[in-house]
Amino acid sequence: MEAVATVASKIKHVAIYLRISQEKKGENVETLGNHRSILTDYATSQGWTYVLYEEVLSGGKTDINERPQLQRLLTDIEKFDGIMVMELSRLSRNGLISETVLQQCVDYDTPIVTREKIYDLANVQNDVLTYRFGSLIASQEHSLIGKRSKNNKIAMTKQGLYVSGNTPFGYKRNNATKKLEIDEQSAQIIRYIFKLHGEGLGSYKIRDILNAEGYKSATGKPFNIPSIRRIIRNPVYKGTVVFNDRKRIKVNGKYTYKNIDTIEVEKAHPAIIAVEEWNRVNDVRIARAEYAQQTREKPATKTGVTALKDLMYCANCGRKLAVRKDNKSGKHHIKVCEYLMPNGVKCGNAGIRVQYVEELVMQRVTTVRTEIEQEIERLLNTDTSDITKDIVEQLSRVDKQITEQEKAFSTLIDLAVQGILTAEEIAGKKKEITARLDSLKAEKADLTVKLQNTNTATVTDKLQNMLTVIDQLEGVGADPTALNTHLKRFIRKIYYDRMLPEELAHVSTNNPVRRNYPFTIEIEYM
Structure with a gap:
């Protein structure tokens, strides 16, 4: 206990890392706000200053490059006396990333802090064992959740239920039965697309016709080529639900998904396009694609x-x-x-x-x-010293105003934490400050370019190099x-x-x- 108290007494400034999962039900931006409030209140009660690092993503991601805020925190780790989290699993549910965090904490003698415990990873072996055990459990839990979720989706697909993300244009999803039902208004557009393609028109021509006649896509915007092609290829419109069982693999240094199994269930819901018509139209599509491969300009x-x-x-x-x-x-x-x-x-x-x-x-x-x-020749014969002096003064003024706006933003955050301002007031003031900052930064960029252009030696060298090229x-x-x-x-x-x-x-x-x-x-x- 004495050792823990000693570690705690050295903490003055912490990095607060906040993460909510994209996959976990019930977690949303409000959850992130609650966690932020809890940890900032705790830090304030301990007399600690803090910097926030927040992200919304899965803790099971296997590459630290996919965790930009955590990566930034580890780069900044020397600035802090501790890393504060809601619980250890919020750092990562992946063993490789957990070990990376552990090594950084050991190298820089930086403890991990929760409201319940301080983990002195650089000096206390029991804390290291607890951390690693917790990471192992979190990693296994993430793996099991993923498997359960996939198995659940496979089972639901086999029952003819729709589990593949956004509801397809032309349908609406019955939340009670979890099956697709035809949305007659948008289904008419789907039938029109298949009719036009069946008549021999390609995606470009179909797009032009739909947009000329005022039809809108599922997003309320004009139709584009990819969306029309997806509609024509999608077997959902002949009443079939499809689930692709995919595996995440790395190819040429980048993660991608490989299909290991495809589950198709026919007559799962009412078809907008008859099976025979869907097959005929897609036969036309395939034939057109094969012909284009041979004849189209490359x-x-x-x-x-x-x-x-x-x-x-x-x-x-x-x-x-x-x-x-x-x-x-x-x-x-x-x-x-x-x-x-x-x-x-x-x-x-x-x-x-x-x-x-x-x-x-x-x-x-x-x-x-x-x-x-x-x-x-003109630059070599021009004295720009007075212009340079004036621009430098303008830059100094703009820098001062930027600093003032950044301080105002920090003050706004403090007022938000203390609950002095309402959410609407905070949003309004944040919008004003952001707009002013954007304007000042644009003015600074413009002045910086002007300053560079008044430096005749630099500009002349650049132009001379261009002449050489x-x-x-x-x-x-x-x-x-x-x-x-x-x-x-x-x-x-x-x-x-x-x-x-x-x-x-x-x-x-x-x-x-x-x-x-x-x-x-x-x-x-x-």
Whole structure:
């Protein structure tokens, strides 16, 4: 007891680690708040200061990289006299991570603190044994819970009950029977999708039709390609429930899930699509996919790299543009941009042969070389000392205001803990402080860039390096891979714009006016 009292007397500043499980029933954000209140009240009663580390995830995760807050705590461990938790299992229910925490606590002589006990892992062997035993029990409990949960889902699936996450669009789940029932309003959209696909239309065309006619997906947003493909492939619509028994494995250093068994139960619930119709439509889908595999243009990664690989972006929607090789001509083309805008309409930025864009890019690079030389000469003849002094003063002022807002945020947390403010008042003030902080940080970033630009030596060196890289282009030759690598040394993005007028958007691509419609580019340099 005397030893424990000695350890406790040395504790002044603790890290409070809070974790609630994604898997455990009854645990939610309110649980996290309760645990936070309990531990912060206890720390305050002991006269300890604290820093919070909070996360919502399974304690059984096997890789510490999947536990960012715990990882951050262990990095900061030297700053604290102890690590405070609700119970030992909150640190981890995985033996490997538990041992990592134990080793850090031993190395830095940092005890683990609960309200009931202080575990002096660096000095008391019994505490180490208790910690390890508790970790073992928690790990076994997690494993058993996982197995029980999976076995329960398998048993329910075999009874025709739906246990696979979100309720499929077109259905509603009866919580009493745990079976799916048809939601007639959304089921009409499912039937329409299958009808269109059965008539030979692909996912792109179906998406355009649905969005043009004002239909909305399960999320209330316009339909997209992946959601339509998932609907067509999903056997739930022919009345079948499916449960994939998966195993978590590591492949090439990353965790993935491998199917070890698939359980299917037919006629588990009312079908929106008749079995024969579902099979027919999916036979069409498979046949289309096989045909496309043979005839469709292949990605540039399979047919050769172009000089503009990974550099082309849509000026209309900002997404990366796809480049494909035409099977007949053997030429690479920028594909029409098919991404959806927020209003559900396709972007529609028209494509073009890559060669034309490459030629314009090289012309622009030649032009920018002259502009860089002129800018270097201007900078060398400009005195920026007064401008620099003014920006430094502005930065100092902004830094002071940021510090004041961060203090206000800390004060707000204290007021919340003490219950002085209501939840609505806290939320309102937090929103105000966060908005002000974001604004100040954006202003600081802008001023920092301006300050860097007033440093003529730094800017001149940067521009001179860019000139050197551009000059080296001549020695690269015509090899597209080498040219692409070199362009990426000084070009970040190329924004391409070829939005056709309405009267041209629907005419044949062989129409000479459409074919010769101009395009523009904007180059974003490093």
